[in-house]
Amino acid sequence: xxxxxxxxxxxxxxxxxxxxxxxxxxxxxxxxxxxxxxxxxxxxxxxxxxxxxxxxxxxxxxxxxxxxxxxxxxxxxxxxxxxxxxxxxxxxxxxxxxxxxxxxxxxxxxxxxxxxxxxxxxxxxxxxxxxxxxxxxxxxxxxxxxxxxxxxxxxxxxxxxxxxxxxxxxxxxxxxxxxxxxxxxxxxxxxxxxxxxxxxxxxxxxxxxxxxxxxxxxxxxx
Numbered sequence: 001x002x003x004x005x006x007x008x009x010x011x012x013x014x015x016x017x018x019x020x021x022x023x024x025x026x027x028x029x030x031x032x033x034x035x036x037x038x039x040x041x042x043x044x045x046x047x048x049x050x051x052x053x054x055x056x057x058x059x060x061x062x063x064x065x066x067x068x069x070x071x072x073x074x075x076x077x078x079x080x081x082x083x084x085x086x087x088x089x090x091x092x093x094x095x096x097x098x099x100x101x102x103x104x105x106x107x108x109x110x111x112x113x114x115x116x117x118x119x120x121x122x123x124x125x126x127x128x129x130x131x132x133x134x135x136x137x138x139x140x141x142x143x144x145x146x147x148x149x150x151x152x153x154x155x156x157x158x159x160x161x162x163x164x165x166x167x168x169x170x171x172x173x174x175x176x177x178x179x180x181x182x183x184x185x186x187x188x189x190x191x192x193x194x195x196x197x198x199x200x201x202x203x204x205x206x207x208x209x210x211x212x213x214x215x216x217x218x219x220x221x222x
Contacts, residue, residue: 012036025195038192076174083170087163088133093118093126095167098135098152098160106151108141117201135159 016035025031052064080092089095093116100115101107107115113123127150130136135156141147152160175183200214 034192072174076170079170079173080167083166084163088159089163090129091126093122094130094135095160095163097126097130098156099167101136101150101152102157102160106149108147109138109150112150114202117198130156133159 013032016032025035052059054063077092084090084092084095096116097112100112104115109124109127110120112127113120116123118126127136131138131150133155135153136150137153138148138150141149175186178186196217197214200210200217203213205213
């Protein structure tokens with residue numbers, strides 16, 4: 001048995017736990033492997049030849065990333081609006097909620113709202129619209145009387161299926177001319193960002209403390 005290797009693995013696992021990364025990455029060996037992989041990637045030399053508008057004037061990578069994410073969100077929304085043009089859907093949130101219900105099955109109202117990273121008022125507005133159209137149905141939970149369970153109806157499935165071809169087209173076009181390797185790398189990076197931000201937003205913090213708590217979480221990881 002390679003005892004030095006075993007000792008190194010134990011030390012690495014201990015570092016994983018003590019660093020707080022175990023709270024950010026998924027549990028078990030998969031989370032540990034992702035953490036090791038991300039650590040290797042971060043120690044690789046950055047591409048210093050990469051340039052962007054305003055770099056010579058001190059514009060930071062963080063500023064560029066924020067701008068590009070905002071742009072991508074707007075592009076995606078524009079394609080989604082085109083995909084549902086002429087359909088019964090009013091917003092992309094309506095068909096996204098239905099897609100989640102079809103994929104994951106019946107769930108509580110707030111569970112569905114949180115899955116789409118929306119605030120309660122906005123999410124409930126979408127759900128009420130879906131109920132009015134008869135695309136979803138609701139009933140009380142058998143285990144928790146305070147919870148209302150919603151599910152997609154046959155009418156909802158039919159309405160969604162009628163528009164799915166265009167929705168898939170809009171989904172594909174967002175990734176533009178990325179090849180498969182680039183798509184997988186983008187998924188890895190976006191998933192890492194999502195795993196960082198999701199626990200913060202799940203706490204439902206108010207605007208007065210949200211930014212402070214997010215900055216604090218970043219400091220702990222570093």
